[in-house]
Amino acid sequence: MSTWRKAQELAASRGIDALLVTPGADLRYLTGYVALPLERLTCLVLPASGAPTLVVPALERQAAVASGVDVEIATWTETEDPFALVAQLVGEATTIGLDDHMWAARVFAFGEAMPQADQVLAGSLVQVRIRKDAAEVAALRDAGLAIDQVHSRVHEWLRPGRTEREVGADIAAAILEAGHETVDFVIVGSGPNGASPHHELSDRVIEVGEPVVVDIGGTMPSGYCSDSTRNYLAGGTVDPEYAKAYAVLEEAHQAQREHARPGVTAESVDAIGRQIIADAGYGDLFIHRTGHGIGQETHEEPYIVEGNDLVLEEGMAFSIEPGIYFEGRFGARIEDIAVCTADGLEVLNNTPRGLVAL
Template identity: 65%
Template sequence: GAAIDRVHARMGEWLRPGRTEAEVGADITAAIVAEGHTAAEFVIVGSGPNGASPHHDVSDRVIQAGDVVVVDIGGPIPEGYNSDCTRTYSVGEPADAEVREAYAVLQEAQRRAVETVRPGATAAAIDAAARDTLADAGLAELFIHRTGHGIGLDVHEEPYLMGGNDLPLEPGMAFSVEPGVYRSGRWGARIEDIVVVTADGVEPLNTRPHELTVLPA
């Protein structure tokens, strides 16, 4: 978690207008390996309308001033365990006036979901904490995937944080908490931390700020 946080901390070196998503992704890949990972298992750089696709990769789209950019990155360390962390950036002030308000709700949804994690809480309850916050703001239809997935020796494993999963959480479980909002054809945003259930609550393994990070345009 600390290693992938250090890569996110350097995003201002690479993410700027005139560069393609693929060029930024290549720099991120090199940094992930330099931080001690054996590989970059996935590098998502979703700029502008590409950010509205949760499972975007990278493309030859040229990043523009005003773009909101979703950066979701991770991979294995030599011991076999995986990192996975998403932060959302804006290249200059967001061009879309809706972004700031919606992002504030997303940040609150992610915070509430993490705070709900504790032994005995169900996987579905964590999903509901995020989903209900977005729904209260009229953004429910923009959250189009589950709230999280287990992570360890596999990037995606149980437990899955989604409606209908009444599995009680137990100390030692590790999983992502990653609500998002996705405005098709325009922009997207996601905030993802890996957290671990403790004996009496939760410990986040990613500690980078959750605010929308505005980079120079």
């Protein structure tokens, strides 16, 4: 069954008359078309019953056809109103689901073109993405292997005397060499910069004995993403306080891996590791959720966080990445991507999780 048919059935079951999906991961997932997010409107019109239509600018028609989409294509020229065309295709629909990442300008334009329709968010509707099938799991497995290859080579580039930016450039090149189509992010957080979970590359020179957080990821030609974090020691001797906290982090990460499986809630995975970290006296230093879903986006459902009582199911893929951060000194985070199997968990990243001394 086409993925758009699954979304169509779900829309009908929830009383949504039509889905409107603009460029992004949802459109790629539903049609296979990687559309450019241009000022010109591209939009999949997916009614709750009947055939869908992909509305594209006339100059993008060849690209859409070449992508192999299995839906009818309707084009509009530079002097035509694409929102009126969408309204015509939607007809008398009274409830329309919009993809979560739609530009605000599009939302307002659709509202003006279809004043009779109530607009609702459809992100949770496209829940067909939250449970990966065998082919998707295989794609994520390939992505995990590719990013593991890069982590296994970090010793080639990370050493005292080099800047984070220099190391990051080498890592970015290796991400592409390992088979990724794009580099999505490279975090090289040395010393005090390691205490900032989303640190940007800087010209800070890495010093002897500093721990370095390396969090990297990219997108494979399949459209599926990688994301893995490991921690390195740039020569010298590790700070005893860091070593003590790191041992706690390893214990928390292992407990979360062992707990996560179909039938448990997303928040319970977060809670079991967070409690271990809190009991060791570092509770205030774990400043983010345990994880995020991953697929054709690096961050998507399900989120592994307190308050999310979603029960995990087979095919759900997500990160497990507890962290401990000493502001102004250093930080550490261990991150693996994992996917729920029929009765357990498959971890897709398997480079050493301990502090790697270089």
